[in-house]
Amino acid sequence: MKRTQLLSATVGAGIALSLSMPSTARADDLNIVLFSMPYTQGLAKLEADFEAKTGHTANIEVIGQDVFENRITLSFTGKTGDLDVVHTPVIQVQRWIEAGWLRPITSEVDGMASKDDILAGPLDAYLVNGERYALPFFAETGMMAYRTDLLAAAGFDKAPETWEEMLEVAAAVKTDDTGALAMRVAPGQGFNMFVFPMIMRAYGGEFFADYSGGDLTPNMNTPEALKGLEVYSSLMNDFGPEGIGNFNFGEVAAAMQTGQVAMIVDGTSIAARTLDPEKSQFADKISIAAVPSGPAGRSPAIAVHGLGIPADAPSPEASFAFLEWATSEEVLTKIALSETYPDFTRASVASNADVLAKYESIHPDFLDLKVQMLGDAIGHYRPLLPQWPQIGQTVGENINAAVNGIMSNQEALATSDEDIADIMSE
Amino acid sequence: MRKNGFDLKQNAGRAMMLGFAIFTLLPIVWAIILSFRPASHLFEPIWSSPTVLTWDNFGTLARSDFPFALLNSLVTAGGATILAMLIGVPAGFALAKGRSHRKFIASWMLLLLRMAPPVGFVIPLFLLYLNIGLIDTWFGLIAAYMVLTLPLVVWSSWTSMAQVPNELIEASLLDGATLFQTFWKIVLPAARPGVVATAVLAFLIAWNDFFFALIITRSDTVTAPVAIMNFVSYATVDWGSIALASIALTLPTVPVIIFANKYIVQSLGGAVKG
Amino acid sequence: MGVQTLFQRGYNRMLLPAVVAVGVFAILPLVGMIGLAFTDFHLIKGWRGEWGLHNFMRMTQDRRFLASINVMLFLSVFGVLFQVTMGTLVAVGLEKIVPKWRFMRGIFVVPFVVPAVAVALIWLSLFTPTLSPINAFFDIFGITVPAFLTSEYGAIFAIVIADTWASFPFVMLLILAALQGISSDLEEAASIDGATKMQVFWRITLPLLKPALLMVALFRFIETLKHFPLIFIMTNGGPGRTTQATNYYAYIQTFQSSKVSYGAAIAVFLFAIAAVISFYVARANARITDA
Numbered sequence: 001m002k003r004t005q006l007l008s009a010t011v012g013a014g015i016a017l018s019l020s021m022p023s024t025a026r027a028d029d030l031n032i033v034l035f036s037m038p039y040t041q042g043l044a045k046l047e048a049d050f051e052a053k054t055g056h057t058a059n060i061e062v063i064g065q066d067v068f069e070n071r072i073t074l075s076f077t078g079k080t081g082d083l084d085v086v087h088t089p090v091i092q093v094q095r096w097i098e099a100g101w102l103r104p105i106t107s108e109v110d111g112m113a114s115k116d117d118i119l120a121g122p123l124d125a126y127l128v129n130g131e132r133y134a135l136p137f138f139a140e141t142g143m144m145a146y147r148t149d150l151l152a153a154a155g156f157d158k159a160p161e162t163w164e165e166m167l168e169v170a171a172a173v174k175t176d177d178t179g180a181l182a183m184r185v186a187p188g189q190g191f192n193m194f195v196f197p198m199i200m201r202a203y204g205g206e207f208f209a210d211y212s213g214g215d216l217t218p219n220m221n222t223p224e225a226l227k228g229l230e231v232y233s234s235l236m237n238d239f240g241p242e243g244i245g246n247f248n249f250g251e252v253a254a255a256m257q258t259g260q261v262a263m264i265v266d267g268t269s270i271a272a273r274t275l276d277p278e279k280s281q282f283a284d285k286i287s288i289a290a291v292p293s294g295p296a297g298r299s300p301a302i303a304v305h306g307l308g309i310p311a312d313a314p315s316p317e318a319s320f321a322f323l324e325w326a327t328s329e330e331v332l333t334k335i336a337l338s339e340t341y342p343d344f345t346r347a348s349v350a351s352n353a354d355v356l357a358k359y360e361s362i363h364p365d366f367l368d369l370k371v372q373m374l375g376d377a378i379g380h381y382r383p384l385l386p387q388w389p390q391i392g393q394t395v396g397e398n399i400n401a402a403v404n405g406i407m408s409n410q411e412a413l414a415t416s417d418e419d420i421a422d423i424m425s426e
Numbered sequence: 427m428r429k430n431g432f433d434l435k436q437n438a439g440r441a442m443m444l445g446f447a448i449f450t451l452l453p454i455v456w457a458i459i460l461s462f463r464p465a466s467h468l469f470e471p472i473w474s475s476p477t478v479l480t481w482d483n484f485g486t487l488a489r490s491d492f493p494f495a496l497l498n499s500l501v502t503a504g505g506a507t508i509l510a511m512l513i514g515v516p517a518g519f520a521l522a523k524g525r526s527h528r529k530f531i532a533s534w535m536l537l538l539l540r541m542a543p544p545v546g547f548v549i550p551l552f553l554l555y556l557n558i559g560l561i562d563t564w565f566g567l568i569a570a571y572m573v574l575t576l577p578l579v580v581w582s583s584w585t586s587m588a589q590v591p592n593e594l595i596e597a598s599l600l601d602g603a604t605l606f607q608t609f610w611k612i613v614l615p616a617a618r619p620g621v622v623a624t625a626v627l628a629f630l631i632a633w634n635d636f637f638f639a640l641i642i643t644r645s646d647t648v649t650a651p652v653a654i655m656n657f658v659s660y661a662t663v664d665w666g667s668i669a670l671a672s673i674a675l676t677l678p679t680v681p682v683i684i685f686a687n688k689y690i691v692q693s694l695g696g697a698v699k700g
Numbered sequence: 701m702g703v704q705t706l707f708q709r710g711y712n713r714m715l716l717p718a719v720v721a722v723g724v725f726a727i728l729p730l731v732g733m734i735g736l737a738f739t740d741f742h743l744i745k746g747w748r749g750e751w752g753l754h755n756f757m758r759m760t761q762d763r764r765f766l767a768s769i770n771v772m773l774f775l776s777v778f779g780v781l782f783q784v785t786m787g788t789l790v791a792v793g794l795e796k797i798v799p800k801w802r803f804m805r806g807i808f809v810v811p812f813v814v815p816a817v818a819v820a821l822i823w824l825s826l827f828t829p830t831l832s833p834i835n836a837f838f839d840i841f842g843i844t845v846p847a848f849l850t851s852e853y854g855a856i857f858a859i860v861i862a863d864t865w866a867s868f869p870f871v872m873l874l875i876l877a878a879l880q881g882i883s884s885d886l887e888e889a890a891s892i893d894g895a896t897k898m899q900v901f902w903r904i905t906l907p908l909l910k911p912a913l914l915m916v917a918l919f920r921f922i923e924t925l926k927h928f929p930l931i932f933i934m935t936n937g938g939p940g941r942t943t944q945a946t947n948y949y950a951y952i953q954t955f956q957s958s959k960v961s962y963g964a965a966i967a968v969f970l971f972a973i974a975a976v977i978s979f980y981v982a983r984a985n986a987r988i989t990d991a
Contacts, residue, residue, distance in 0.1 A: 435898075443797060443804065446789070447804060447807055450810070513717040513721055517717070519714060524715070525708060530982060533985065538975055539722065540922075543971060546970070547732065549732075550736065554729060573721065573722065606714075630812075634817075637928055637929075651929075668821050672814070673818075675814075675815050679813040680810060683809055
């Protein structure tokens with residue numbers, strides 16, 4: 001009898017628990033979903049500031065990028081209407097706009113008093129067909145970091161300026177213990193496809209026959225792109241550290257911080273991490289340089305992230321108030337000072353004395369070099385097409401296969417052309 | 427001579443078992459080491475700086491959403507197990523002792539449901555949940571996990587209750603007990619090891635799930651296996667926290683399995699012998 | 701007998717809740733999946749009204765899909781082979797070689813409860829050359845451990861190893877159970893007749909374990925067809941596409957390429973495989989139960 005009572009009590013409690021769902025967010029709460037990076041982590045700590053400023057409460061959730069992409073796509077598809085502000089990478093924006101998932105915010109942005117303070121490149125990355133769709137908070141470009149001591153020991157007093165020189169320096173610097181150069185190789189549009197086009201474009205390779213002119217015939221199987229891929233494969237395989245074939249940004253940063261490689265070419269936020277004495281064991285021996293160039297010039301990688309408003313957001317005014325606050329000079333400055341060297345997007349932040357002092361402490365030229373790289377970068381470094389996420393994934397797999405010797409370089413490019421043609425024809 | 431040869435083989439056998447034990451323990455010990463290593467020393471061998479250890483990862487984990495996600499996991503996996511047992515064990519009993527010409531179909535269906543690839547029906551499930559408002563609710567996830575575990579619960583209570591002698595049941599029924607009373611007072615106690623083992627396995631299946639939680643949870647009900655991925659952020663992979671979170675995710679189930687070990691062996695024995 | 705018929709309605713009533721629960725939360729989505737497979741639902745473009753067999757026709761010409769089947773079979777065959785071998789060896793070893801090392805049983809059972817996500821993350825760290833203690837250990841002797849995750853078969857075997865680690869305890873528990881069911885009389889009789897331990901194992905014990913081995917192998921085979929977290933976390937399907945098993949490919953088609961219907965068609969294909977295998981498991985089981 002006693003056991004029966006105990007059991008029914010347990011069962012009762014179980015059912016009661018399962019029915020009393022977690023309290024859903026209050027009506028005036030804003031739900032914001034971001035994926036994890038220094039800025040978003042910093043922003044999540046400032047929830048209380050937003051409430052003090054606007055009276056709205058914000059429920060900021062910072063999640064892993066993989067989880068983010070699934071969740072967002074499904075929220076949008078299902079029109080769940082449960083999001084007020086969403087992390088909007090430029091790379092996704094075309095696809096989301098085509099699907100009608102984002103709300104245009106042109107007049108709101110144009111009405112902002114401090115609009116001109118926002119860096120024009122990142123801001124206009126969200127200008128599609130005459131409408132604006134997001135405010136940027138992060139603009140990262142390509143950058144090189146290198147070990148002055150290791151290069152000097154091999155007889156070089158400065159970083160290589162071209163990819164040809166890079167091959168030479170790499171051959172001289174590589175030892176059994178230390179790789180010469182690390183870059184991302186893991187397959188993915190934000191992984192190897194963030195860095196590989198730097199080399200491909202430097203040699204004159206392109207994704208399409210004439211992107212700017214509107215001719216979107218796939219055109220990766222060219223001698224120029226092949227040369228770029230050969231250089232990339234050779235740099236990784238012949239002069240990279242052990243296990244490079246699966247490296248992603250995390251491993252690239254770690255390899256430099258722990259002295260396993262002499263050079264990296266990656267984004268500014270990764271370069272900054274290798275210069276940070278708290279994170280990097282060789283920070284005092286690391287310097288930075290421009291991304292190497294090639295016969296067709298220099299093409300630093302660029303990535304812009306911003307905040308947008310879902311089309312079905314219930315209270316767009318409140319959402320925009322959040323956007324404006326989260327990308328304001330005050331907030332960006334706060335985060336620039338509190339987090340690990342985020343890539344802010346306002347000129348005023350770059351001239352703030354405290355911010356300047358902080359970035360200069362890791363390297364005197366850091367901010368200047370970043371501005372220079374921003375100037376060299378082309379907006380459509382990764383083509384701004386709704387199909388890009390899919391193209392980037394597929395081509396990224398082919399490029400990764402080439403570097404790891406599963407396909408030949410030539411085959412990888414030929415296959416990529418076929419794949420892009422398939423994707424574009426759908 | 428003969429004795430030496432025997433010893434040699436015996437020692438080879440022992441060496442093999444030790445080798446397997448090392449293989450089994452290495453990842454566990456490694457996770458424990460990682461969880462105490464500061465980020466600055468992650469990439470150097472532990473023996474070159476064995477004393478450089480830190481409690482920092484515990485703080486990081488405590489401040490993150492992970493403890494909340496563990497609670498969600500506990501509620502959903504626990505709730506699903508209770509529900510699946512409530513619904514599934516009587517069904518297993520009915521299949522074991524009732525008369526039906528469709529038993530073969532039933533057993534095939536149960537296995538098939540257990541084996542169906544979630545990737546296909548998770549989208550329809552998502553759309554269904556969207557329409558009935560179960561996205562990001564405990565109940566929605568509990569229902570999904572209940573279905574995930576129900577085939578196993580029915581199947582294994584079927585096999586363990588099939589071993590309860592018919593005479594026992596008939597005697598009870600002839601004494602005037604109702605069918606449910608017979609089930610509750612006679613069959614259930616007799617099949618206890620099987621029932622305990624079933625509950626443990628059901629809980630483990632729900633506790634381990636990654637895919638369903640990835641699709642049908644949002645911020646309110648995110649479970650621990652999904653939340654662990656939040657330690658992989660742009661620019662850094664927080665290996666220390668990941669290792670610690672992995673341990674935290676495993677620890678609650680270790681005592682359960684060590685306690686239920688013998689029941690599982692007993693009940694699986696039933697399943698194998700039939 | 702007569703009593704049973706009398707109580708059949710009671711039995712049916714006990715069966716009903718399970719039937720309803722499965723109907724609403726499992727059959728309904730399954731029907732939805734099959735329905736989707738014959739249409740053209742796209743996450744971004746929505747419905748375009750085409751329906752028919754086009755997704756299945758497409759599968760027959762999709763090189764990536766066909767390649768994914770190879771990967772899947774590779775992962776499953778080697779995974780099951782390793783797990784069943786190791787699980788059986790450990791179970792037999794625990795019973796026959798080191799019966800006194802009782803604590804070992806507790807050790808071997810632990811991986812069973814480590815969630816797949818944690819398994820994948822821990823093994824990813826062990827297979828990352830710059831991080832792994834295994835690489836650091838062999839470096840002392842000047843031996844360079846090859847980077848598993850960057851070569852075609854290396855990456856597949858990395859997943860197989862991680863899966864073996866996580867799943868051999870299941871096999872071990874099942875075989876331990878089966879061993880307890882084998883009467884020791886037969887084995888003793890054989891060794892009195894002069895058979896060595898090895899001979900007893902090969903000629904007596906192993907044949908008696910056969911039904912259990914077959915059952916556990918089939919169970920594990922089906923589970924390995926559903927690999928997700930290990931691939932998702934350890935390799936992302938790479939290097940190249942060499943670890944994109946069919947289940948993972950269905951996921952990529954659904955979520956990254958937004959082709960929900962095509963993904964569903966691939967899932968239907970997997971479902972059909974599961975239906976065939978589970979049919980044989982159910983039949984084998986029915987035979988054992990009836991005997």
